Amino acid sequence: MKNTFLTIATLTASILSCSAQENLPKVQTPDKKNYSYKIIVDSLDIPWGMSFINENDLLVTEKSGILYRIRNGNKKRVKGLPPVYVRGQGGLLDIAVSPHYEETKEIFFTMSSEIDTFNKISLVSDSVSDENFFNSELIKKGIELIREEYPFVFNETLKDFIETFKDELNNGFDPIEKFQLFLDVNYYPDIKDQNVLNQISELSNRIKKIEISNDINLYEEEKKLKSKLRSIQKKYSFLPQNGKRKAKGGHTALYRATLVDLELKDLKMIYKGDFNTKKGQHWGSRIVFDDDNYLYFTIGDRGNRDVNPQDISRDGGKVYRLNLDGSIPNDNPFFGKGNVREAIYSYGHRNPQGMVFNKKTKRIWTSEHGPKGGDEINIIKPGKNYGWPIITYGINYSGTIITNKTSMNGMEQPLYYWVPSIAPSGMAFSTSNVYPKWKNSLFVGSLKFEYLERLEIKKEKVIKREKVLESIGRVRNVKEGPDGYLYVAVEGNGILKIIPN
Amino acid sequence: MKFFVTFYFIFIFNICLSLFTKKPLQESLLDGQEIYKDFCAQCHLEDGKGVKGIYPPLAKSDFLKDINRTISSIKYGLKGPIIVNGEKYNSIMVSQGLDDEEISDVVNYILNSWGNSTKQLITEEIVNSIEK
Numbered sequence: 001m002k003n004t005f006l007t008i009a010t011l012t013a014s015i016l017s018c019s020a021q022e023n024l025p026k027v028q029t030p031d032k033k034n035y036s037y038k039i040i041v042d043s044l045d046i047p048w049g050m051s052f053i054n055e056n057d058l059l060v061t062e063k064s065g066i067l068y069r070i071r072n073g074n075k076k077r078v079k080g081l082p083p084v085y086v087r088g089q090g091g092l093l094d095i096a097v098s099p100h101y102e103e104t105k106e107i108f109f110t111m112s113s114e115i116d117t118f119n120k121i122s123l124v125s126d127s128v129s130d131e132n133f134f135n136s137e138l139i140k141k142g143i144e145l146i147r148e149e150y151p152f153v154f155n156e157t158l159k160d161f162i163e164t165f166k167d168e169l170n171n172g173f174d175p176i177e178k179f180q181l182f183l184d185v186n187y188y189p190d191i192k193d194q195n196v197l198n199q200i201s202e203l204s205n206r207i208k209k210i211e212i213s214n215d216i217n218l219y220e221e222e223k224k225l226k227s228k229l230r231s232i233q234k235k236y237s238f239l240p241q242n243g244k245r246k247a248k249g250g251h252t253a254l255y256r257a258t259l260v261d262l263e264l265k266d267l268k269m270i271y272k273g274d275f276n277t278k279k280g281q282h283w284g285s286r287i288v289f290d291d292d293n294y295l296y297f298t299i300g301d302r303g304n305r306d307v308n309p310q311d312i313s314r315d316g317g318k319v320y321r322l323n324l325d326g327s328i329p330n331d332n333p334f335f336g337k338g339n340v341r342e343a344i345y346s347y348g349h350r351n352p353q354g355m356v357f358n359k360k361t362k363r364i365w366t367s368e369h370g371p372k373g374g375d376e377i378n379i380i381k382p383g384k385n386y387g388w389p390i391i392t393y394g395i396n397y398s399g400t401i402i403t404n405k406t407s408m409n410g411m412e413q414p415l416y417y418w419v420p421s422i423a424p425s426g427m428a429f430s431t432s433n434v435y436p437k438w439k440n441s442l443f444v445g446s447l448k449f450e451y452l453e454r455l456e457i458k459k460e461k462v463i464k465r466e467k468v469l470e471s472i473g474r475v476r477n478v479k480e481g482p483d484g485y486l487y488v489a490v491e492g493n494g495i496l497k498i499i500p501n
Numbered sequence: 502m503k504f505f506v507t508f509y510f511i512f513i514f515n516i517c518l519s520l521f522t523k524k525p526l527q528e529s530l531l532d533g534q535e536i537y538k539d540f541c542a543q544c545h546l547e548d549g550k551g552v553k554g555i556y557p558p559l560a561k562s563d564f565l566k567d568i569n570r571t572i573s574s575i576k577y578g579l580k581g582p583i584i585v586n587g588e589k590y591n592s593i594m595v596s597q598g599l600d601d602e603e604i605s606d607v608v609n610y611i612l613n614s615w616g617n618s619t620k621q622l623i624t625e626e627i628v629n630s631i632e633k
Contacts, residue, residue, distance in 0.1 A: 045580075045595065046593075046595065063595070064595060064596075085598070086598040087597065087598035087599075088540050088597055090598075091598075279539060280539045280597060281539065303539065397543075398547060491593065492592065
């Protein structure tokens with residue numbers, strides 16, 4: 001009995017001491033600081049992304065859905081963003097100026113979006129340019145009216161609609177009403193009950209029959225049937241309800257646009273995660289480019305760790321790789337592999353909110369929010385599985401165990417994991433000669449401990465950790481500017497420039 | 502008499518209607534708990550105790566006495582210095598993008614958890630009526 005007690009006591013003590021232990025190397029606070037900082041942009045709440053057009057021209061995203069352009073310290077709002085779905089940890093996320101910006105004026109950004117590509121409901125900003133589409137003025141007019149009423153409609157949906165209803169449209173029927181009918185019949189993503197589906201199609205057919213008969217005596221009945229249909233629609237549908245859309249959740253989207261002074265033009269959604277969910281967590285997201293002009297971006301596991309990260313036929317918990325035009329490179333690891341998202345470059349991630357291209361090793365590096373004690377730095381290799389949630393060094397924040405496995409065959413190990421978790425945000429390498437002692441160091445923001453961390457790395461091992469800029473507020477992002485200086489985005493504050501003495 | 506009977510039936514009908522349309526507290530608390538775990542627990546923690554000096558407590562919190570202010574800070578966000586249970590806090594809580602029903606659920610959950618209790622049921626309509 002005594003023995004058992006002792007064993008339990010020792011075990012408990014060792015578990016406790018383990019969980020309290022800091023993963024080596026311990027973070028240091030330098031005694032002497034030979035640098036200071038200057039606030040170059042102020043009054044920002046959550047400055048998520050920043051990207052330099054040049055030394056004196058900077059783009060900054062505010063999570064709440066504002067894009068700023070700061071030229072020579074002058075902060076102005078850029079208009080023309082698509083509707084941002086601000087929910088939980090989601091909102092307007094990262095921004096990146098294209099490597100070809102000088103010629104194309106293109107920028108890329110990620111944000112949370114409730115546009116439902118899976119159910120083909122989307123925002124259309126560019127017009128339907130297909131000539132065959134507008135073979136009649138009436139159809140053209142009808143599409144315009146529908147666009148006004150439903151700004152969230154995908155081109156494909158409109159095409160299907162015109163195919164089905166072109167005769168009615170050419171005969172002068174009300175296009176909005178027909179379009180509603182079309183949606184009623186075709187898009188009920190949430191309805192699993194066959195009876196309800198049958199009811200909808202029966203109602204729709206009866207309405208259609210009455211409409212075709214054009215019988216005035218049946219007008220009252222038509223009205224009744226329609227209101228019955230609307231009440232079902234209201235219960236299940238994503239369509240406007242009394243003018244207000246009720247969200248069905250969202251996912252991370254990647255957009256491309258051209259920046260003309262203070263306005264975004266030629267907006268195009270080039271990737272959208274499926275399937276929308278009302279969960280507030282883990283949207284990612286960062287965007288970077290490599291030397292060969294491939295674009296990489298991240299999406300977190302969207303609060304569904306047991307399903308998303310390990311399933312490459314679904315989005316979430318992934319690093320993606322695309323061409324700048326939005327197409328999928330044919331040397332992507334899962335290209336042509338059947339039922340997969342071919343844009344996936346690596347998977348098994350939890351929530352990568354930091355990413356940088358290591359110019360020396362030509363590899364993409366990420367920093368990721370893990371569970372308690374499981375925040376990681378990873379070097380991203382094509383097609384690899386980073387293990388979440390099958391392996392992790394962390395435990396749930398509530399204290400319960402996720403898995404007792406920290407490694408497994410076929411799964412990658414992190415370059416480093418933080419204990420305690422620092423809640424890593426953006427990351428950057430110092431490659432310039434502005435800070436001679438910091439050359440080639442990695443910098444990662446800590447949201448939780450409100451400092452900027454500098455990590456010295458030798459042969460893919462962290463050999464030193466140091467706090468830079470302590471107690472400045474939640475560090476959201478860090479970037480090396482075109483002038484070689486480090487710029488740090490701090491919540492509730494702004495953008496700080498680190499200046500060596 | 503006829504007038505009275507009609508009135509009486511309208512009255513009963515309305516009660517029935519309100520019983521059916523109002524979300525019962527029990528259901529609201531369950532939905533609220535889910536919202537709380539997803540959107541609030543990360544900072545205010547599952548036990549509602551928060552982190553002294555950084556994230557104010559919700560458990561037995563004197564800030565919650567002003568229910569309208571509580572709803573407003575979840576609906577529109579909260580920024581700047583506040584004092585909760587005698588402790589100073591000066592930070593930002595941004596709006597989490599919850600809809601009015603979700604806010605009513607999570608407020609009901611907060612007002613009835615960790616030793617908090619209230620007689621008032623917060624409905625979607627109440628949340629809808631709160632202005633910035």
